[in-house]
Amino acid sequence: DAKTTQPTSMDCAEGRAANLPCNHSTISGNEYVYWYRQIHSQGPQYIIHGLKNNETNEMASLIITEDRKSSTLILPHATLRDTAVYYCGDFGNEKLTFGTGTRLTIIP
């Protein structure tokens, strides 16, 4: 299983784009990159996932580098409700493995 590393914490101003990086240098070719977030006292919530191509949905965009060693989750217009811990993880061997997460704080 790939090991992912993320910054421990980040701040972002309300209304600005939040860019959360993740390194997954040991990810194998068939392992998807997943992002979940966890708001205080709740279970994790799925955000987005991708394999090679960039992905976008109603919540966020996922940019994966060509060598697949890193990715960036982009929240285009952060709101106060986006304050949470964001987990980058990989899905390999039929198992989802979470990283240690980035605590994102949105500043009013």
Place this chain on the structure above:
Amino acid sequence: EAGVAQSPRYKIIEKRQSVAFWCNPISGHATLYWYQQILGQGPKLLIQFQNNGVVDDSQLPKDRFSAERLKGVDSTLKIQPAKLEDSAVYLCASSLGQSTLLEQYFGPGTRLTVT
């Protein structure tokens, strides 16, 4: 659509006691997962069921932890006897199947404190 239900939400026990957690997945979801989340860490998979069969229990401490999903719907996770290091949030999740492309839906978790 009702989400994943878990009970109890909180539990405090003394070490060497037993405890059980219950999970009701989203209706129609064949795959059920139990995760352990220690404070400050990401969730770690303990066991995965596909219907009522175990798919992966490689990270389940089988000397003290057990889990079952007898009718392929509800599931229980038991710890007997509990240790101090078992203090964590126990999360249940479900998905339609095992496919890589299917998201997992998580319940609110049970926060266990072992004293």
